[in-house]
Amino acid sequence: MNELAFFINNVVIAGSVTxxxxxxGAIGVTLIFSIMRFAHFAHADMMTFGAFMxxxxxxxxxxxGASIGVPTxxxxxxxxxxxxxxxxxxxxxxxxxxxxxxxxxxxxxxxxSLGVTLMLQGLIRLxxxxxxxxxxxxxxxxxxxxxxxxxxxRAPIVITEPQIYLFVITLVxxxxxxxxxxxxxxxxxxRAMSDNPELAQASGINTNTIVAVTWVIAGGLAAxxxxxxxxxxxxxxxxxxxxxxxxxxAAIVGGVGHPYGAIAGGFVVGFAETLAVFxxxxxxxxxxxxxxxxxxxxxxxxxxxxxxxxxVPFFILVAILVWRPTGLFKGKVI
Amino acid sequence: MxxxxxxxxxxxxxxxxxxxxxxxxxxxxVNMTLYADEVGVIVGPNGAGKSTMLKAVFGLLNVNQxxxxxxxxxxxxxxPNQLVERGMGFVPQEKNVFPSLxxxxxxxxxxYLKPQNVKRMLExxxxxxxxxxxxxxxxxxxxxxxxxxxxxxxxxxxxEPSLLLLDEPTAGLSPLYMNEIFDRVKKINAAGVGILMVxxxxxxxxxxxxKGFVLAAGQNRFxxxxxxxxxxxxxxxxxxxx
Numbered sequence: 001m002n003e004l005a006f007f008i009n010n011v012v013i014a015g016s017v018t019x020x021x022x023x024x025g026a027i028g029v030t031l032i033f034s035i036m037r038f039a040h041f042a043h044a045d046m047m048t049f050g051a052f053m054x055x056x057x058x059x060x061x062x063x064x065g066a067s068i069g070v071p072t073x074x075x076x077x078x079x080x081x082x083x084x085x086x087x088x089x090x091x092x093x094x095x096x097x098x099x100x101x102x103x104x105x106x107x108x109x110x111x112x113s114l115g116v117t118l119m120l121q122g123l124i125r126l127x128x129x130x131x132x133x134x135x136x137x138x139x140x141x142x143x144x145x146x147x148x149x150x151x152x153x154r155a156p157i158v159i160t161e162p163q164i165y166l167f168v169i170t171l172v173x174x175x176x177x178x179x180x181x182x183x184x185x186x187x188x189x190x191r192a193m194s195d196n197p198e199l200a201q202a203s204g205i206n207t208n209t210i211v212a213v214t215w216v217i218a219g220g221l222a223a224x225x226x227x228x229x230x231x232x233x234x235x236x237x238x239x240x241x242x243x244x245x246x247x248x249x250a251a252i253v254g255g256v257g258h259p260y261g262a263i264a265g266g267f268v269v270g271f272a273e274t275l276a277v278f279x280x281x282x283x284x285x286x287x288x289x290x291x292x293x294x295x296x297x298x299x300x301x302x303x304x305x306x307x308x309x310x311x312v313p314f315f316i317l318v319a320i321l322v323w324r325p326t327g328l329f330k331g332k333v334i
Numbered sequence: 335m336x337x338x339x340x341x342x343x344x345x346x347x348x349x350x351x352x353x354x355x356x357x358x359x360x361x362x363x364v365n366m367t368l369y370a371d372e373v374g375v376i377v378g379p380n381g382a383g384k385s386t387m388l389k390a391v392f393g394l395l396n397v398n399q400x401x402x403x404x405x406x407x408x409x410x411x412x413x414p415n416q417l418v419e420r421g422m423g424f425v426p427q428e429k430n431v432f433p434s435l436x437x438x439x440x441x442x443x444x445x446y447l448k449p450q451n452v453k454r455m456l457e458x459x460x461x462x463x464x465x466x467x468x469x470x471x472x473x474x475x476x477x478x479x480x481x482x483x484x485x486x487x488x489x490x491x492x493x494e495p496s497l498l499l500l501d502e503p504t505a506g507l508s509p510l511y512m513n514e515i516f517d518r519v520k521k522i523n524a525a526g527v528g529i530l531m532v533x534x535x536x537x538x539x540x541x542x543x544x545k546g547f548v549l550a551a552g553q554n555r556f557x558x559x560x561x562x563x564x565x566x567x568x569x570x571x572x573x574x575x576x
Binding site (some may be wrong): 172185188189191192194196198199201202203204205206224 | 392
């Protein structure tokens, strides 16, 4: 039964953690694409920016959380979301809006966003330094060990406090986004603009407002993803940059322009990654006796080594682009 | 078929309009006067500037010379969303619905600027287009061409326009649907909405027109009541196929 606990810890929980982060990131990417029709490469560094804001605020007021019993970083998250949303709107005004006004091709916007990403990353590095820093400045990271209700089960299921917050906040964010897009007037206008921008304008929808709202949502979600990731591990200025590829893979797997597809895509890529690096030897070992004698299991039986994890989303991305470029949910072709 | 104005001031008054995409003119001096209770129909050969004129009225392209007045106020070169606020509705010929939004959501988008009116206007639009009632939760992209045209017109009506611009509302529809659409156009007009539409099916359209504008090469060739144009042998010979 220890093997089961091992599987749950290393695949179910680890996959859900990565999947949630990819999903929240991919929703932002897909929303920006559906409104502005370009792949926003600076999205990952907006995530880092959000996490950095939390780090700054938490360092400035480390004791706030202790009084209520939640990590200070979580209390600072809404403020960081607001700041990141402002940053996103500001970046749009300063860089993307002039490009749009010139009516440039999408690829120019993409390269522009690449410039923004380098700038943002440099700026964050300038102030944060290059090392890792924990977002748990004054609090302790709780670790929960749940024993499996089986006889002989000694290895517990291990889940940390930030992981629980991660699942809860992901769920809340997804439900809130669903309600916003389907119930609110502004959310419907956003879907309308994604469907047909000219007709949206002919209906009296102010497309500039929708663009700004999109940045606010994308920025807020980016701050959530970056912060939750940094809470789970540690904050580093290049932390989310390496998530750029899997996040885009998730958005494309789900079908670009589909927020629900992005969620599904996030979990597909997240679980594919964890399953690919999982050591299957652990699960097969109990059945060693029933194998023929000539077959001895290698001690490490993973599809790829952990250090090659990044090839998994890359492989998924290439495969999807070759065989099903519209993604699972029939999105747009990037 | 009245040509007597309901009010002394025309609803739409376009004077000597020159315009097109950028500085290239497609319209070379078009004049159009339409009163609030009238159906105006623009007909003419391909490339005459019919749709261009409609788009110029709705601010979708540049008016380089001349003026367009809505209820006496100059509106040329105002952006479309401001024209919607001033009571103009526009139904493009193609891509005139939001395909992934439900029929009801499509209609709601039409009343985007007047959210307090949504409920009342929904009822009214469903009255004009009863087939939409049972399709209201279906994505508009799944509807047939005729039903989609109804959604498109309904969406424009939701803003309670005083002037509705229709760009070839019967293009690609079967004769059965064509008559139904013309029938609805008359009803909408009777409810107090001025209508200006471009049509390929010139004879049928002129039959319901209070005013007909025959354009050729970006200029007015004939302007009269629909009935008079239909009866005019010159118009019939050159523009209505004999």
